Amino acid sequence: MILKSNLGKGEKALEKATTLIPLSKSDKVLLSKIEQEAGTDINLCYQCGKCSAGCPAGFAMDYKPREIIRLLQLDMLDKALNAESIWICATCETCSARCPRGVDIASLMDALRREALKQGRITDKKVANFNKAFLGTVKRFGRTYEPGILLYHNATTMQPFKDAGLGLPMMKRGKMEIFPGKIKGKDEVKQIFIRASELGGEE
Ligand code: SF4
Numbered sequence: 001m002i003l004k005s006n007l008g009k010g011e012k013a014l015e016k017a018t019t020l021i022p023l024s025k026s027d028k029v030l031l032s033k034i035e036q037e038a039g040t041d042i043n044l045c046y047q048c049g050k051c052s053a054g055c056p057a058g059f060a061m062d063y064k065p066r067e068i069i070r071l072l073q074l075d076m077l078d079k080a081l082n083a084e085s086i087w088i089c090a091t092c093e094t095c096s097a098r099c100p101r102g103v104d105i106a107s108l109m110d111a112l113r114r115e116a117l118k119q120g121r122i123t124d125k126k127v128a129n130f131n132k133a134f135l136g137t138v139k140r141f142g143r144t145y146e147p148g149i150l151l152y153h154n155a156t157t158m159q160p161f162k163d164a165g166l167g168l169p170m171m172k173r174g175k176m177e178i179f180p181g182k183i184k185g186k187d188e189v190k191q192i193f194i195r196a197s198e199l200g201g202e203e
Pocket residue numbers: 044045046047048049050051052065066069098099100101102103105
């Protein structure tokens with residue numbers, strides 16, 4: 001048995017870093033509400049890391065998808081809600097599709113994002129603005145419209161010329177359209193937003 005008094009400086013620091021504080025009763029309720037909203041169970045995760053390995057946005061995240069789940073398993077809900085990862089996640093669903101345990105990480109990221117927004121916990125306003133710009137174009141045009149996202153994002157983050165040089169070459173290569181393309185089912189997409197808002201989701 002190792003006595004506490006015999007621990008070295010590094011070991012003490014490690015012990016301190018790994019001291020877990022159980023969630024309060026209200027946070028426990030909140031965590032199960034988040035799981036319920038996401039329709040998934042964090043305790044199914046056995047930390048294989050397949051989700052993180054396939055995540056196209058993982059390189060920019062402070063906590064990879066696997067780590068977000070681990071934070072939640074260890075009752076570190078506060079850290080998960082403050083993570084930049086939840087704003088960087090593009091909801092591409094690669095993680096959910098790869099998970100051998102059927103954990104719907106994409107949906108969990110979404111539920112965490114909604115809760116963080118509700119609590120006003122926005123670590124990076126630029127990322128939150130981008131999220132708003134992205135959803136705004138989908139709501140309006142039924143699909144993403146990159147020039148619209150760029151204009152809204154740059155105007156609301158006070159950086160009018162950010163990435164301006166990329167637009168023209170992308171348009172020339174046919175990677176970006178000048179005007180928003182028309183799609184079928186635009187009204188149905190609008191209805192999805194209305195329904196989501198009625199259920200308490202983002203406007
Ligand atoms: S792929 Fe699934 S089981 Fe593996 S770490 Fe990610 S969430 Fe956990």
